[in-house]
Amino acid sequence: xxxxxxxxxxxxxxxxxxxxxxxxxxxxxxxxxxxxxxxxxxxxxxxxxxxxxxxxxxxxxxxxxxxxxxxxxxxxxxxxxxxxxxxxxxxxxxxxxxxxxxxxxxxxxxxxxxxxxxxxxxxxxxxxxxxxxxxxxxxxxxxxxxxxxxxxxxxxxxxxxxxxxxxxxxxxxxxxxxxxxxxxxxxxxxxxxxxxxxxxxxxxxxxxxxxxxxxxxxxxxxxxxxxxxxxxxxxxxxxxxxxxxxxxxxxxxxxxxxxxxxxxxxxxxxxxxxxxxxxxxxxxxxxxxxxxxxxxxxxxxxxxxxxxxxxxxxxxxxxxxxxxxxxxxxxxxxxxxxxxxxxxxxxxxxxxxxxxxxxxxxxxxxxxxxxxxxxxxxxxxxxxxxxxxxxxxxxxxxxxxxxxxxxxxxx
Amino acid sequence: xxxxxxxxxxxxxxxxxxxxxxxxxxxxxxxxxxxxxxxxxxxxxxxxxxxxxxxxxxxxxxxxxxxxxxxxxxxxxxxxxxxxxxxxxxxxxxxxxxxxxxxxxxxxxxxxxxxxxxxxxxxxxxxxxxxxxxxxxxxxxxxxxxxxxxxxxxxxxxxxxxxxxxxxxxxxxxxxxxxxxxxxxxxxxxxxxxxxxxxxxxxxxxxxxxxxxxxxxxxxxxxxxxxxxxxxxxxxxxxxxxxxxxxxxxxxxxxxxxxxxxxxxxxxxxxxxxxxxxxxxxxxxxxxxxxxxxxxxxxxxxxxxxxxxxxxxxxxxxxxxxxxxxxxxxxxxxxxxxxxxxxxxxxxxxxxxxxxxxxxxxxxxxxxxxxxxxxxxxxxxxxxxxxxxxxxxxxxxxxxxxxxxxxxxxxxxxxxxxxxxxxxxxxxxxxxxxxxxxxxxxxxxxxxxxxxxxxxxxxxxxxxxxxxxxxxxxxxxxxxxxxxxxxxxxxxxxxxxxxxxxxxxxxxxxxxxxxxxxxxxxxxxxxxxxxxxxxx
Numbered sequence: 001x002x003x004x005x006x007x008x009x010x011x012x013x014x015x016x017x018x019x020x021x022x023x024x025x026x027x028x029x030x031x032x033x034x035x036x037x038x039x040x041x042x043x044x045x046x047x048x049x050x051x052x053x054x055x056x057x058x059x060x061x062x063x064x065x066x067x068x069x070x071x072x073x074x075x076x077x078x079x080x081x082x083x084x085x086x087x088x089x090x091x092x093x094x095x096x097x098x099x100x101x102x103x104x105x106x107x108x109x110x111x112x113x114x115x116x117x118x119x120x121x122x123x124x125x126x127x128x129x130x131x132x133x134x135x136x137x138x139x140x141x142x143x144x145x146x147x148x149x150x151x152x153x154x155x156x157x158x159x160x161x162x163x164x165x166x167x168x169x170x171x172x173x174x175x176x177x178x179x180x181x182x183x184x185x186x187x188x189x190x191x192x193x194x195x196x197x198x199x200x201x202x203x204x205x206x207x208x209x210x211x212x213x214x215x216x217x218x219x220x221x222x223x224x225x226x227x228x229x230x231x232x233x234x235x236x237x238x239x240x241x242x243x244x245x246x247x248x249x250x251x252x253x254x255x256x257x258x259x260x261x262x263x264x265x266x267x268x269x270x271x272x273x274x275x276x277x278x279x280x281x282x283x284x285x286x287x288x289x290x291x292x293x294x295x296x297x298x299x300x301x302x303x304x305x306x307x308x309x310x311x312x313x314x315x316x317x318x319x320x321x322x323x324x325x326x327x328x329x330x331x332x333x334x335x336x337x338x339x340x341x342x343x344x345x346x347x348x349x350x351x352x353x354x355x356x357x358x359x360x361x362x363x364x365x366x367x368x369x370x371x372x373x374x375x376x377x378x379x380x381x382x383x384x385x386x387x388x389x390x391x392x393x394x395x396x397x398x399x400x401x402x403x404x405x406x407x408x409x410x411x
Numbered sequence: 412x413x414x415x416x417x418x419x420x421x422x423x424x425x426x427x428x429x430x431x432x433x434x435x436x437x438x439x440x441x442x443x444x445x446x447x448x449x450x451x452x453x454x455x456x457x458x459x460x461x462x463x464x465x466x467x468x469x470x471x472x473x474x475x476x477x478x479x480x481x482x483x484x485x486x487x488x489x490x491x492x493x494x495x496x497x498x499x500x501x502x503x504x505x506x507x508x509x510x511x512x513x514x515x516x517x518x519x520x521x522x523x524x525x526x527x528x529x530x531x532x533x534x535x536x537x538x539x540x541x542x543x544x545x546x547x548x549x550x551x552x553x554x555x556x557x558x559x560x561x562x563x564x565x566x567x568x569x570x571x572x573x574x575x576x577x578x579x580x581x582x583x584x585x586x587x588x589x590x591x592x593x594x595x596x597x598x599x600x601x602x603x604x605x606x607x608x609x610x611x612x613x614x615x616x617x618x619x620x621x622x623x624x625x626x627x628x629x630x631x632x633x634x635x636x637x638x639x640x641x642x643x644x645x646x647x648x649x650x651x652x653x654x655x656x657x658x659x660x661x662x663x664x665x666x667x668x669x670x671x672x673x674x675x676x677x678x679x680x681x682x683x684x685x686x687x688x689x690x691x692x693x694x695x696x697x698x699x700x701x702x703x704x705x706x707x708x709x710x711x712x713x714x715x716x717x718x719x720x721x722x723x724x725x726x727x728x729x730x731x732x733x734x735x736x737x738x739x740x741x742x743x744x745x746x747x748x749x750x751x752x753x754x755x756x757x758x759x760x761x762x763x764x765x766x767x768x769x770x771x772x773x774x775x776x777x778x779x780x781x782x783x784x785x786x787x788x789x790x791x792x793x794x795x796x797x798x799x800x801x802x803x804x805x806x807x808x809x810x811x812x813x814x815x816x817x818x819x820x821x822x823x824x825x826x827x828x829x830x831x832x833x834x835x836x837x838x839x840x841x842x843x844x845x846x847x848x849x850x851x852x853x854x855x856x857x858x859x860x861x862x863x864x865x866x867x868x869x870x871x872x873x874x875x876x877x878x879x880x881x882x883x884x885x886x887x888x889x890x891x892x893x894x895x896x897x898x899x900x901x902x903x904x905x906x907x908x909x910x911x912x913x914x915x916x917x918x919x920x921x922x923x924x925x926x927x928x929x930x931x932x933x934x935x936x937x938x939x940x941x942x943x944x945x946x947x
Binding site for chain 2: 040066067084085087088105109110113114115116135136137187242244245249308309310311312314315318319373377381
């Protein structure tokens, strides 16, 4: 009578022991695979979109160099955190895909190592190399550049607006639900509102001579910033920047023809095209006296600080990912302009890519310094409060700048 | 003719009985279960053996010991006759060990470290990363063509400068010009007495070759050649020098000396820290920080109060509504009870986090169904006003949670014998008195433990908070990223994972505080429940 239940129990015990066994394996188990002689394997973290393209690149690279490439698919949103956590344990990859504004965090945590692009550095767009640099060192091989611009529904607005007021006027004349759309959201969206802010002459940080950001020079609270805050309050009162319009709603309303304008990036182009909207891409109209500069985001590949295959990894990145063909292939999957100048020129045959690129050429790289974290923490909520009229805009803005400064000093 | 004494007879009977029992035991089991049992334990042992082997090769002796003990216990328990309770308990205990004790122990360990952004590895790694990133290419220095040479297991760089000069050098000897190198296309590719490595060879020894620094002259301040790809070399100069004996980092540009002052990072005399640092044991610092630092203590206090209010209100409202509906639908006079019951249970069939997400859409101020349709287009800030957001959270949780309470109350009500009600009615009790004095106490005996677990669940109801409001609305003036509807667990999440800097140490300390609070509440409540049982 005791025997009957045993198999089930034993199964449970077995699973438990297996779980233990796995924990045993995982503690440093992956180290020695790469140490075996003659079979260099590069582990590359890549997101689902880019994986198919890189699969072909990896196959070609394997044939030519004899280096195996193992692609591991990751959720793009989780790569930054996992990379920071896993590299120190020795379990991380040799190479990972990533955005340039993760770099400050990566360097602070010591998980990436500099890459020497040598003379090929000049083949990339300047903004891409600046974005991938930190403290005078280049850390990544860029492959794409992205930024926001003004998407226009040519049916509702046949001409490009010449100024912000012009855009609002055209939008109002079109008689649609919204004169123009930009994603704001409950905690606001400083990224999408940044072109407006820069047109008042209020960048977040000042820059050094080499174009990198100077974390000691917080500019956001300057006179231009206060002017921008007052402007935000006016727009909020006029109902032009509702905080209830988040990314999904903005896209949906534009796609269904409820507004002639949408300030967005290339990622929403295909949805609009699929809905049969005739699109044009224009520069973002400036409400202030200076140019409206959007943030430019750059994506690229980083090498882990703990990679044991540095030479092979560098070879893959500089001699394969950095080539025109691969950059063009990667462009096709995401519609984000290639970072390599030659590839970009070819991709510019598409008027939308060319137009986004033109707006981006006027943009500024998103700061990659870790101090930016303190900025994000206060920036959006303050903007949302100003838009919703929760106090004097100038006071709120100045208080925000003070909070950011003290958060930076405290770190 | 019986010559046997009573004693011997009873001894024989005993023996026979024992044999009979053994036969019965075997007969009841059969041969197949025994084979399955042996096979399964064989699998366990095989996996354990593999785990032991892996642990041994990696020098993980703690894992080794744990696996060994567990494997031994499993074998002993299942091969030994008897020990029936152990046979049932062992798997559960092992799971408890792995998934509860280990997790809590590890969280506890992290809570005493400064693990987080900038402190996520060992000192060794930090030194390596600092030295690595301090290697700067000398501005405007040329790229050298490179061939890696090998001689008796030592590697050398054979470099061709852009002006055509060919030189050779290795880790210990600076570059010196050589003549008579084998040239190909203007690049030196070989030298007598050395073997030239091709790309495959270079890859095979890439670790050593990538680590090589070849000084360009006798003066180390002129910089050294390194190669990132095995075919080009560049001139680098380091801005940081690590003195292994003193354990200090020196900035060669400014002369600042950074030393290990026990804070987990190289620190200069003026207090400036070099990042990355490394993780160290900080003792109780995270706990004292949670209770003493004004910017954390304030939010922690208000979040703790709201967590209790939220959990209590959630339990009370769902229980009240669930009980009310259970009583209503338990009434025989009610028509179509079955249909109503099914409708009532629908929210329970919905995944909770999805439900919360849908509600977030419904409650949108400008485009939500609630404002648009139910309130005729009014712009009520359900999720963006501090108090309305708190109300919305409780409301949505009521919607999500009442079906469960309805189910358990229905079950408990039906198990109360009708005779009790009848007897009370005969004694002249009014319906409400019957409910208050008889049904409710009896109900509470069986429901109270469920209420306690519902409280514990809502105390950590991360899904609801995150999907509905993400803890917002936030007060822009507050110094920390915590909103009006954040509960402890969502605050822990934000400290650990949200925003630019993660502080796993502090988050673990918070987790332990939550663990203690929930345990205390549970212990006290279960003690109270005992007194309820005495009512019977």
